[in-house]
Amino acid sequence: MPIDPKPTASHYIGGEYVEDTAGTPIDVISAHSGEKIAQVHSATPAIIERALTAAGEAQAAWAALTGTERGRILRRAADIMRARNRELSELETYDTGKPLQETLVADATSGADALEYFGGLAGSLTGEYIPQPGGDFVYTSREALGVCVGLGAWNYPTQIACWKGAPALACGNTMVFKPSETTPLCALKIAEILTEAGAPAGVYNVIQGLGDVGAALTTDPRVAKVSLTGSVPTGRKVYAAAAAEMKHVTMELGGKSPLVIFDDADLENAVSGAILANFYSTGQVCSNGTRVFVQKGIREAFVKRLCERLDAAVIGDPMDEATSFGPMVTSAQRDIVLGYIEKGKAEGATLAYGGKIIIRPGNYIQPTVFTDVTDDMIIAREEIFGPVLAVLDFEEEAEVIARANDTEFGLAGGVFTQDLTRAHRVIAAIKAGSCYINTYNLAPVEAPFGGMKASGVGRENSKTAIEHYSQVKSVYVSMNDVEAPF
């Protein structure tokens, strides 16, 4: 029997669950059955106030702990997450509809990796000693920013809560995290686990709500930093609001990333890469390589093998571990994707695979492949955020680089070729933050993750994330008399 997904209460503030039923109800609908499985309430102004106050009051004492002490708590939380991987994975599946086969290995485990990694780094966050003439010197210290706000998207609710929370807390910040209104359940468990691991009350708080709650958090003067994972249009709004008050930001936004497959690529690996780049999490992945540029010589074999492999997708109940392709997160998102499929057909692309809704309860849609896609088509320009792969033909390396970069986005990119010199040359020319050679969509915590151009500002994961959750103070120390002009 899977777990009961109903949360203890809507919010988690100051180390405990908090309810305020005056907030607008937000239903959690099963992506598989279409039935209501839980309900939370949007944060009222009183709840927002309580969360910001709790985070503000906890911050100085949290920052005053040694990094080793903070890190110990984060690593303990990582251990708890690993021990409860099954229940956290089931909750992720309830929240999103992603197959348990995926969530068992990709969500709580990735969240635990972040807590463990940044917990390990926390004790090593030190400054520099910079010698100056005459025995003077400068030293630097790395300080917390203060209260950070995390705003999550719906595709990876556990992972996003941890990818933002772990580096923020490691650096001595406290956090108010607002999950997507579509997937409100998982972040509450992260807050609960952090308390169990020893995080003082108020260090990590979770409140629910839609964009208005996110906007209220973003503009509050007590907030030093806003980290958003979401779409480019939301990113523009949140970045502008944060900039008005000179706040720090991290923006992890959308993409329309290129995956380039050269004639000499290993066919089976290239097809596997294209599947990982388009159909994992039913296509709801920001870094997906949805523009698949295939060189003329391998194109026919590639499309044939891709369609054969898609026949092996097991579509069904995401709680069944045999299922490898689940429903979309909401019926609204499925309808957006169906709209794009209609646009692709109307624009003259060839529907090579799928393209239809699957008639059963829930938000099921077939994995879909379009061929004969040209650069100007809407399905080649806009982020669809669903299982729709577009095959674009190409002949020359220089041509494909120019076409791959002809987009406002710059989140990810990949190349499949057995010519290593070409692989490095092409990837060096791709304007994207997270790139892959002969694989796709891996995001280890040790590596920076994030986008160029409209796809983002800043990076998550890796030592780089520390830069985005802390600030440097430099202190000049004189060992000599002070000379003044008068």
Ligand SMILES: NC(=O)c1ccc[n+]([C@@H]2O[C@H](COP(=O)([O-])OP(=O)(O)OC[C@H]3O[C@@H](n4cnc5c(N)ncnc54)[C@H](O)[C@@H]3O)[C@@H](O)[C@H]2O)c1
């Ligand atoms: N780059 C990444 O790491 C990454 C990862 C996952 C998803 N994404 C992107 O996220 C998008 C899908 O997620 P989504 O539909 O939940 O995104 P979204 O932009 O609709 O919402 C993201 C979050 O912002 C909040 N929000 C909305 N308006 C706001 C406002 N004015 N002020 C403050 N907060 C506001 C939402 O409530 C939600 O919590 C896709 O574009 C996808 O590419 C990016």
